Amino acid sequence: MTGLPTSVPPDDDTVIVPRADAVIVPDADTVIQLVSVDRTFDSEPPVHALRDVNLTVRRGEHLSIVGPSGSGKSTLLNTLGLLDRPTSGAYWLDGVETNTLGDLERTSLRGSRIGFVFQSFHLLPYRTVDENVMLAEAYRRPRPGRGRAGRRARAEEALERVGLAHRFGFRPDRLSGGERQRVAIARALMSEPALLLCDEPTGNLDSENTESVLDLFDQLSQQGMTLVVITHEEAVSKRADRRVRISDGRLTEESR
Amino acid sequence: MRARSRALDPAAPVDQTEPADPAAPVDQAKPVDPAASVDQAESADPTAPVDRAKSADPAEPTDQAERMDQAEPADPPLADRDSGRRLTARRGRARRRGKARGIERPWMDVRDLWTEALAGVLARPVRSALTTLGTVLGITTLVITIGVSATAGNQIVGRFDALTATSVTVVVPPSQDPVPLVDWSGVDAVRRLAGVVSVAALADSDDTASVQVRANDVVSPGDVTGQTMAVVGASPTLPAAVRGRMTAGRFFDAGNIARHDRVAVLGDQAAQLLGISSIRDSPAVFLKGQAYTVIGILGEVEREQQLSTSVILPPTTAEDQLDLGMVTRVLINTALGAAKQVAHQAPIALAPGAENALAVTAPPDPVRARKGVQGDVNGLFLVLGLVSLVVGAIGIANVTLVTVMERIGEIGLRRALGASRRQIAGQFLVESTTIGLLGGIIGAVLGMVVVVAVSAVRDWTPVLDVRLAFGAPVAGALVGLLAGLYPSLRASRMEPVDALRS
Numbered sequence: 001m002t003g004l005p006t007s008v009p010p011d012d013d014t015v016i017v018p019r020a021d022a023v024i025v026p027d028a029d030t031v032i033q034l035v036s037v038d039r040t041f042d043s044e045p046p047v048h049a050l051r052d053v054n055l056t057v058r059r060g061e062h063l064s065i066v067g068p069s070g071s072g073k074s075t076l077l078n079t080l081g082l083l084d085r086p087t088s089g090a091y092w093l094d095g096v097e098t099n100t101l102g103d104l105e106r107t108s109l110r111g112s113r114i115g116f117v118f119q120s121f122h123l124l125p126y127r128t129v130d131e132n133v134m135l136a137e138a139y140r141r142p143r144p145g146r147g148r149a150g151r152r153a154r155a156e157e158a159l160e161r162v163g164l165a166h167r168f169g170f171r172p173d174r175l176s177g178g179e180r181q182r183v184a185i186a187r188a189l190m191s192e193p194a195l196l197l198c199d200e201p202t203g204n205l206d207s208e209n210t211e212s213v214l215d216l217f218d219q220l221s222q223q224g225m226t227l228v229v230i231t232h233e234e235a236v237s238k239r240a241d242r243r244v245r246i247s248d249g250r251l252t253e254e255s256r
Numbered sequence: 257m258r259a260r261s262r263a264l265d266p267a268a269p270v271d272q273t274e275p276a277d278p279a280a281p282v283d284q285a286k287p288v289d290p291a292a293s294v295d296q297a298e299s300a301d302p303t304a305p306v307d308r309a310k311s312a313d314p315a316e317p318t319d320q321a322e323r324m325d326q327a328e329p330a331d332p333p334l335a336d337r338d339s340g341r342r343l344t345a346r347r348g349r350a351r352r353r354g355k356a357r358g359i360e361r362p363w364m365d366v367r368d369l370w371t372e373a374l375a376g377v378l379a380r381p382v383r384s385a386l387t388t389l390g391t392v393l394g395i396t397t398l399v400i401t402i403g404v405s406a407t408a409g410n411q412i413v414g415r416f417d418a419l420t421a422t423s424v425t426v427v428v429p430p431s432q433d434p435v436p437l438v439d440w441s442g443v444d445a446v447r448r449l450a451g452v453v454s455v456a457a458l459a460d461s462d463d464t465a466s467v468q469v470r471a472n473d474v475v476s477p478g479d480v481t482g483q484t485m486a487v488v489g490a491s492p493t494l495p496a497a498v499r500g501r502m503t504a505g506r507f508f509d510a511g512n513i514a515r516h517d518r519v520a521v522l523g524d525q526a527a528q529l530l531g532i533s534s535i536r537d538s539p540a541v542f543l544k545g546q547a548y549t550v551i552g553i554l555g556e557v558e559r560e561q562q563l564s565t566s567v568i569l570p571p572t573t574a575e576d577q578l579d580l581g582m583v584t585r586v587l588i589n590t591a592l593g594a595a596k597q598v599a600h601q602a603p604i605a606l607a608p609g610a611e612n613a614l615a616v617t618a619p620p621d622p623v624r625a626r627k628g629v630q631g632d633v634n635g636l637f638l639v640l641g642l643v644s645l646v647v648g649a650i651g652i653a654n655v656t657l658v659t660v661m662e663r664i665g666e667i668g669l670r671r672a673l674g675a676s677r678r679q680i681a682g683q684f685l686v687e688s689t690t691i692g693l694l695g696g697i698i699g700a701v702l703g704m705v706v707v708v709a710v711s712a713v714r715d716w717t718p719v720l721d722v723r724l725a726f727g728a729p730v731a732g733a734l735v736g737l738l739a740g741l742y743p744s745l746r747a748s749r750m751e752p753v754d755a756l757r758s
Binding site for chain 2: 078096103108110111114120124126127131136139140187
């Protein structure tokens with residue numbers, strides 16, 4: 001919030017320093033706004049993983065980020081996922097300027113606004129499918145109307161949404177790769193995120209399962225979910241409304 | 257946030273009807289959490305100067321209108337937007353409470369923490385079971401040590417109670433005075449004291465401590481038939497006073513004493529040495545040239561055990577023949593707890609006015625004796641138990657550390673789901689504490705079973721402290737907690753980026 005003209009509520013002692021270059025304030029329908037984000041790793045020589053990256057993702061958009069390995073894809077993902085901090089520049093997530101937030105707030109924001117979908121699914125093998133999905137609500141105060149008691153019902157609802165109603169109570173090791181990824185998506189949806197952040201979601205899947213997961217993405221996108229998919233697969237990126245390419249830390253919009 | 261955009265952008269109302277915007281069609285129907293009214297205050301903040309100045313008032317009605325919309329049910333597509341609004345609202349509330357920057361903090365229900373930790377423990381049941389072994393051994397050793405020593409101590413004290421604690425001995429010093437300090441009839445005076453169970457007087461002397469005694473009068477060369485043994489005089493209540501039993505025949509009685517009968521009772525070992533096993537044919541023993549008829553054998557002597565190798569004569573006979581007329585000791589058995597008082601009163605009863613000349617041997621304080629016994633037993637094994645506990649703790653720490661390393665991916669995932677470092681640490685701490693607690697419970701149970709079994713075999717009364725029964729699991733949990741500290745710290749320090757990569 002620093003760097004923006006802001007009214008300070010009387011009980012807030014945050015010191016606000018206006019900054020000349022940051023005048024763009026994202027509106028309510030902007031989920032992601034990166035403003036000249038740089039990320040430099042202090043190695044010898046320094047690695048510029050992201051250079052002056054500007055990116056705006058509107059609510060309901062389906063965006064894919066493509067690029068070869070080593071292009072800064074992972075750094076971008078980590079930055080978008082609040083797992084890493086940019087060296088400079090501003091990152092607005094769902095109306096919140098994240099750079100000035102503390103670790104705890106970023107953690108909380110990450111849990112509540114971002115649904116992660118990983119290449120390796122990251123399901124807990126020793127918990128059932130529903131328990132895996134329910135995990136998404138474990139680390140936050142229950143929201144009004146979403147108490148602990150209704151959690152299982154909501155998990156089943158989320159599983160239904162990804163077409164896995166018949167897999168309640170199964171362990172992940174009894175599911176196919178595509179089903180596992182859909183469980184992971186259900187888990188991501190469980191927290192009602194503003195953004196579904198997918199990192200090579202089909203990297204571990206065969207073509208048939210890839211197809212089913214991509215169909216699900218389309219479906220979610222139609223329902224208004226904001227999707228950011230990082231991939232190197234043409235088939236995956238083709239499905240997106242918008243495609244940006246990252247190479248050597250720079251982002252370029254691809255027209256089609 | 258919509259309120260803000262509207263306030264900023266005069267064209268915003270158009271937004272609501274504009275189908276081009278992907279979010280727009282749903283916009284109209286957006287149900288807003290009742291809490292969303294707070295939204296206004298919060299969402300204003302990044303842009304507030306503009307906002308406040310421009311739209312402090314106009315925005316209000318808009319927001320009102322929006323709230324009117326809420327009646328409609330939520331469509332799934334709206335879910336994400338809705339949550340954003342709710343959260344914003346929450347932030348607004350948080351800000352009002354003066355919380356830093358108004359973002360919700362990670363929070364976890366204790367039940368969730370417990371569920372997650374228990375699932376973690378049960379995920380690898382065999383490993384968890386093996387991990388508890390160290391604690392089980394340590395706690396078992398401690399419980400057995402403390403339990404058995406308390407039981408044995410109680411048992412030793414019990415035996416002590418039964419014999420020593422009720423035994424009082426009055427020693428009469430030798431005197432040249434022709435009038436004896438203690439008379440044989442003094443025994444009766446002592447018997448009348450409250451708390452006295454049995455009493456007997458005994459007369460021995462250095463002269464009669466080793467007397468040649470033979471079982472027959474035949475002197476055959478090269479054959480040693482004589483034995484050296486002590487000869488004593490005693491009052492007829494002696495068997496009870498030494499807690500012995502007549503294994504054959506009977507003890508001499510008042511009649512024998514009054515008649516100065518030359519009869520003798522042999523201690524069981526003395527009888528064995530002399531080859532006398534039965535008194536049916538009235539065997540005789542010869543000492544100092546006189547024959548005495550053996551009328552009984554005294555066995556199982558618990559007090560004054562030297563009597564079992566002695567020849568016991570009636571006091572009158574002893575005085576006549578061996579000059580054993582002076583009472584040298586009075587043996588008293590008291591009721592439990594009466595020893596101290598009897599020890600005080602007996603000398604007065606025996607020798608009124610000269611009680612200070614008598615030496616009294618009373619039992620030591622039983623409480624001190626019990627403590628001494630327990631102290632002896634405890635020390636070494638207690639150290640052993642503590643060492644096992646430390647080993648158990650190292651075991652738990654080790655396995656928990658391995659578990660943490662194995663579950664790096666899981667840690668990354670949980671962090672991505674919004675778990676704070678503290679919550680991660682908490683989960684592993686609870687897991688290791690649970691393992692320690694399990695070990696403590698199993699160890700306490702095993703230990704108590706062993707204590708009871710030992711007691712059953714040795715015919716003891718098991719003594720188990722309630723504090724021990726409940727303290728042992730707590731100690732186990734504490735061990736687990738301490739052991740989990742370092743691994744939990746390691747887990748919580750992991751960067752989510754690195755953790756997710758693995």
